[in-house]
Amino acid sequence: MFCSEVGEHLNYFAHRRRYKDALSRAGLREIRFHDLRHAFGSAAITTLDSYSVQTYMGHAHYSTTQRYLHHKARREDAAKIAEAFRVPNGAPSSDTSELTESNSGAPSTSEGAERHG
Numbered sequence: 001m002f003c004s005e006v007g008e009h010l011n012y013f014a015h016r017r018r019y020k021d022a023l024s025r026a027g028l029r030e031i032r033f034h035d036l037r038h039a040f041g042s043a044a045i046t047t048l049d050s051y052s053v054q055t056y057m058g059h060a061h062y063s064t065t066q067r068y069l070h071h072k073a074r075r076e077d078a079a080k081i082a083e084a085f086r087v088p089n090g091a092p093s094s095d096t097s098e099l100t101e102s103n104s105g106a107p108s109t110s111e112g113a114e115r116h117g
Contacts, residue, residue, distance in 0.1 A: 016033070019033055037057065040056075040057070041053060041057055041065070044056060050062065050065060050066075053065055
């Protein structure tokens, strides 16, 4: 929250006008002031723990933080996921792709042509 120099509430309309003027001077597109909270939360969650983001955003309950933050993938998570799906020799083999197709339940191109043929 923002307050005046003497601790009083800011005039919403004056604050909104200053915000829009600042966007215009900076050559930025107009967005709602509240969208800055979402932008902060989305950026902060990529480097801070969830509790810190909850605290900075002023949410009393973690469920509120979860609801409004758009979780972005972290680089270390991407590396862990890649490792989880790594094939031992480092590259997928043709056997793997054939096995996947046969287990998917979907007809292959040749099977589909025979059925509709």
